[in-house]
Amino acid sequence: MSSPPDRPVEGMKLSPLPTPAWMSIAILVCIILMVGACFYGLSIATLKGSWALTIPDTDIVRAAYLPDEFPQVTHTLEEVIVLDSTGIFVPLPPSKKADQLNQKAHNQRWFRLDFTNPTDRFQHGVFDLIRRVYDDAVLYQRETDGTWTSSKAGPPWPQQGLEYPLRWHAFNVTLMPGETKRAYLLVTDYHRMPSKFLWWPMLDHYLSWERFFYAAFACYSFTWLTVAAHGYFRFALHRQPEQWHFFMFVFLHGLGTMLGRNALSLHLPFSPLPIAEILAGVLICASVPFLFQFIRALLSTKRTDPSIDRLLQLNAKIWMFIPLTPVAGFFPTILPIFMFILGVFGWLGFFLLMTAAARNWRRGGALGLFFVLACVPYGAGLSVYHILEHDSVAWVDQRCLFVLIGNALSLILLSFCLIYRSRLTREEHYLLHINYSTDLEADVLRRTQELQQLSEQLKNAVQDRDRVLAIIGHDLRGPAISLDSLARLIKYDPTFQQNEITDWAAKVSQACRLQLDLLTNLLTWGRSQLERQQTKNKSVNLSSSLLLAWNDLRENADRKRITLNHSIPTDLHAKVPHSLPQVILRNLLGNAIKYSHPGSTIDVTAWRSDDDQTITVTIRDHGVGIPPDRLKALFAGPGTSTEGTSGESGIGVGLTLCHDLIRAADGQLIVESPEEGGTRVTVTFPTGPLPDKS
Structure with a gap:
């Protein structure tokens, strides 16, 4: 896969975003945040205080539980009724939490519930466990004829003697006018036990909330899959590393979120283990290294900020091993320690990402600002999740809805970051092409000039050679003619006098010396011209x-x-x-x-x-x-x-x-x-x- 250049191209300067583009981005971000706020406001409007009552904070439904010192798993319904007659059930105390962690894995607990209908009409209500992730829950209700009926909530797997579960986390309860109905609840879960319940006197109100809740998950699923598909499409089209890392982060993180909220049920009928929760933790942790790699490619830290880039690489390698740690989920006693360690690494990674974005923004990069804006909705959702008052009606769903909305908005804003990164990459490649074309034209021009100079030098060399050869032919003929004349005079004129021979010999000697100097200079000049x-x-x-x-x-x-x-x-x-x-x-x-x-x-x-x-x-x-x-x-x-x-x-x-x-x-x-x-x-x-x- 190709990537942006690791070294800056000389003279390269990317054009900044124009003012209208900044205004459009700001308006779009505000619209996205307003949509999220409106969505949450509509969800709260469907939850009125009179719709659902909190147990044990209401007198309409009284709750008690069997203490843990009594072995729960060995009891049948008949045994529990006998134990209840002895008065060992303890009233359910008020709690700010909807559940509490087990002391041992795969725990069970019995609850006694007394439902009262203070009205003069039939009441079709819903008993809500609040949490959507309990492994198994069975509600035994005493009818008016003294018989007991059972219904199941949890994963959609029927058990022997029980009807097919109608809901994941709730039971239908029908009350006659003025009736008080006793029921016993058996909850089985690997990690936690409920400490709080909700009572919906009107079935229609509960169904309205359920429809809204699943509609919210459907919207989130649509957003998640759309953003993931957008990232994969860009990767398939451009083959850039940041696009692949973006796709993997969005896909794994969204899938983990869906599993963690029990929107997808992976509880197997033959497995006592919380497969969905463990897999959700593995997927979310596995998505973090891709987030770090995405930020490295997005902000080009390898080229612009090597020190931060090394820290991002180190954190990515550390988080590659964290998906192996959800094995701690098999041991509820060490689960809080694991969650604390995970939180520390999460905050350190978040601080490092914000530092990298801030340093990029400080250097004038818009991508750093975009990433900070993308983190705001999800960070706000997580903050509200931990700060929201626990005694509000359906507080778990409300807190989860905050996180879900923030998550979806952050994914959308991250896709904007990817779009802008693609724009910068195209502009970088365009500038590289322009610079390469300019360098190529300059190189062709330089080589053309060199060839012209060489051609001119060759032309001059040929002219010099012709001129030298002409001079050599003229100057070498003189001494040769003198020698030939002297030889002929001596041969054919016996009366040639000695003094005449001496004069001619002096002339020949001078001509030979000139010829010798000529040959010496020609030899030296020829070497300088040919060898260079x-x-x-x-x-x-x-x-x-x-x-x-x-x-x-x-x-x-x-x-x-x-x-x-x-x-x-x-x-x-x-x-x-x-x-x-x-x-x-x-x-x-x-x-x-x-x-x-x-x-x-x-x-x-x-x-x-x-x-x-x-x-x-x-x-x-x-x-x-x-x-x-x-x-x-x-x-x-x-x-x-x-x-x-x-x-x-x-x-x-x-x-x-x-x-x-x-x-x-x-x-x-x-x-x-x-x-x-x-x-x-x-x-x-x-x-x-x-x-x-x-």
């Missing part, structure tokens, strides 16, 4: 490189009576390939000699920069200089060489070779032609450490 790779840098002494380069050119300089003035300190070392300074200085000095006037000087100076990062070498001649138009295109590639001041020739690759080599070594070459004449070439080398003299 840096060799290992070494510390090279610039003063020694200058002297070696000048010795190679001394014959040409002496022929033109040109002298060298240099002031290069002997401790200047450049960090470049070993032969690089000599090649560059030889070419630059050769050009200076070629274009200098006979009898002039060449000045070479060098110094280290203030930050000790570079060394600058300047070669200054006093020759013919370089025209401005040629100076602009000097490094565009090998060009046509011009003759020197004494008719020297060349191929025009020297400066281009020096420029490429010095750039490859992270240096710089600048050629200037001052107004006073001559040329000044400035070369910058990276600094190298002094060699170790030890």
Whole structure:
């Protein structure tokens, strides 16, 4: 399943909700809360104080019970009647609770009830056990002819000798005018015993409340299934993690709520265990880890709040083991301890969820506010459940109705959170798509420009190659022709004089030296053009490189009576390939000699920069200089060489070779032609450490 990006996309900014959207959400939340309040108000309107009477708080029905010190399970109805005649039944005391926990599992208790009809007409009333989760209850009524009839309430499973149960938690009682009817009640339950009852003098009033109660459960079931289906539909459509966790939380929590309120009966006729209650606890506890995972995905805490995210993960893992603890339900004595521990974990988890939502809201996230609003109805219902006065009529159903309404409203608001989360996810994906498209277009444009540059470079390289080949063909033919002419003269002219041979030999020697220089420069330039790779840098002494380069050119300089003035300190070392300074200085000095006037000087100076990062070498001649138009295109590639001041020739690759080599070594070459004449070439080398003299 896909998920929102774990890392924020550079430049991504989600659009906030507009003001009309906030107003619509606020109005919708208010409408939902008002619907819940109206629903509860209608339910209270159907419960008037005169409709139901609380037992033992009324004189119309008197109740007593058989104390626990008498073994209850061994008694039959006849034995109970005999025990009652001895006066051991104890009047049922007033209680604020509808039930009390057993001291041992699967307990039974006998109650004696005296129903009185103070009116002068037949009374068809209903004796209500209030709780809807007792495992089994049997009411024995004494008729006017002295016989006893029995009726059963509880799960819809008939027992031997008893009629099919008509209601889960109530019995029909018919009273003649002025009649007082005695009845005995036997209640069996795994966890609790009743301590309070309701008497509905009018059957129609009870049926009205029953219809309303089941209508409320039907509405809740419809809301629960609709919200769950909405979550599953979104998950099937988008495959987002928060949608799956939302669906599982809503489904398990709603199913547990229905089982816990006994809206679905899972009591088996052959099982003495409270299957529905235990399963309800397991389902509700199992839904909590999905709630934590839903909040993690909803608020993106993994990316925005890692510390809270780790705590949410830890709580989710803890609650994964809590569904195993309802085994405590098999032991009523430890059930209060388990409920206390469960309550502590519940409050800690609730505080953690509220903290995560508040931190998200503080960072400007609307989802944190939405989640807080979604928790308000359910939290209010639970608060009323614990605060509501216990002596109100049908108080258990009223409290449960509060929780049921709050639960339904919270599920609806949580679905709004899911809708808004889906909106944010779509917007995130849209921004990701836009950013990806923009990056892709920029990358295509960059690569197109690179290809254009490479194409231009290749075009220039082909032109340079053609020009160099043309120059090579021209310059290499000269010495070859001279050698061929000399050989022919010696072969076919025996009268050729020795002094003439000497002159021709000098010309051939000069041509061969020029040819050798040509081949050396072509080889070095070709390597720089084809390989384009840096060799290992070494510390090279610039003063020694200058002297070696000048010795190679001394014959040409002496022929033109040109002298060298240099002031290069002997401790200047450049960090470049070993032969690089000599090649560059030889070419630059050769050009200076070629274009200098006979009898002039060449000045070479060098110094280290203030930050000790570079060394600058300047070669200054006093020759013919370089025209401005040629100076602009000097490094565009090998060009046509011009003759020197004494008719020297060349191929025009020297400066281009020096420029490429010095750039490859992270240096710089600048050629200037001052107004006073001559040329000044400035070369910058990276600094190298002094060699170790030890």
